[in-house]
Amino acid sequence: MDSNYIVLVVTLIIWVGLFFYLFSLDRKVKKLEEKNES
């Protein structure tokens, strides 16, 4: 059962990393779009 927890934690770390990458990308794109609008 221990190895299950290790895989779980690794997967969660990858997911959190991916999420925050996408999140920051989303914000950057939004800023650029607003700059282009004006």
Next chain:
Amino acid sequence: MWWKIIIFLGMSAVIVAAFLTASPMRAANSLGPADVYRIFYFHVPQAWVASLAFVLSMIYSIRFLKTRNMEYDTKALTANKLGVMFAIVAMVTGSIFAKMTWGEFWNWSEIREVSVFILLLIYGGYFALRSAIADPDTRANLSAVISIIFAVAALFLIFVLPRIYSVFSQHPSDSIIDKSGQITMGPTVRIVFFSSLIMFTALFFWIYNLSIRVARLTAKKMLESK
């Protein structure tokens, strides 16, 4: 904003549940330990998203040929790019599963592995064609045409491949879907699986939307620099 939080919490919950609830396969069987079957929660939604991307790019290719609107070309291209990404991920998770249960990463007698490989060949052909044409209008036009031809060929393959492989296939469909095509999963397994499916689809559309916006910004920048 709120849906990003839902995706974040939902996917996290799916990951936690996938590893902490009982495995979809209750007991170890001749093919391997029960825990191996947890990959089903991730592998199947990935494969589903890859085929969704493929269908999406077909639809946009047809709409492009009807309207000649370059926006649709960008959408078809983006869907194909994401499709490749998810197909590769699904192929890797599938191979790991194959190694754990059947002892080999790759097996040519396994229909799903062969079909995902052909799917990647099709994507490869699409991108090779795009990179070989310089003029944007010609490129959009020809890649839309080849997409439609590929789609019809892929339909044929769906009919053809099971015919040769019906004898060989080892893919564990019986454990999840029984012979009559009905889903026989326990309630917990079902909840985790379908939430995973929904979360992966939502994630796909988020990345898809982002990529299109990035592509639009890049195109605009290119125009301005000219």
Next chain:
Amino acid sequence: MPTRSISWVSKTLAVTRKDIVSEFRTRYAINAIVMFALVTLTVISFSIGLLSPSKEILSALFWVILFFASMSGLAQAFIKEEETGTAMILRLSCEGSIVFFGKMLFNFLLLLTLSILVVPLFIVFLKVVPTDWVLFIGAVLMGLIGLSGATTIIAAIVSKASVQGALFTVLSFPVLLPLLVAVIEITTVSFTGGTFADASAPLQLLVAYDVIMITLSSMLFDFVWRL
């Protein structure tokens, strides 16, 4: 409109005749295809002629030879038009469907010539005789129709791109895969002494493939031809 359909047929034949005449002048495509097929056939005979491969393997090898040989020459039909600049004149003088079926017929005749040369050599070199000739010839003919039908539009697409030769094979393979699977199955049946009933499922598939691919390609051809 009988007169219109008659002139459509005669125009299509005119495109084919034009290609045959220009092919006889240079003999570029036919040389490439036939030599490629001979080289592949020789390589295969040398490498497995001493072994005794099963009939299933031989029927697959037969179509591998035809597939790669056709890949080496079929793209020429359109590449030549684009290179010599005659594509524009052809575009002005007749409509898309005429060009498509004219070129397809030319490619079919090219492949037919090829298989008339290759089939006897294959039978002699690899010592395999079809037990059911009707089935075998039917499979070859239907296979060649599908092969020329599906690759003609790809040749037209490729002629507008760079790195044409490699691209043609890359694009053709996934499209031709269902055809190859079906036709190899029928050829195996004809080698191993089966009957029509044994091959009925792949035969139906082959006919459906030919009809659908040719219809689809002729519908999409205008998008490629008139840019």
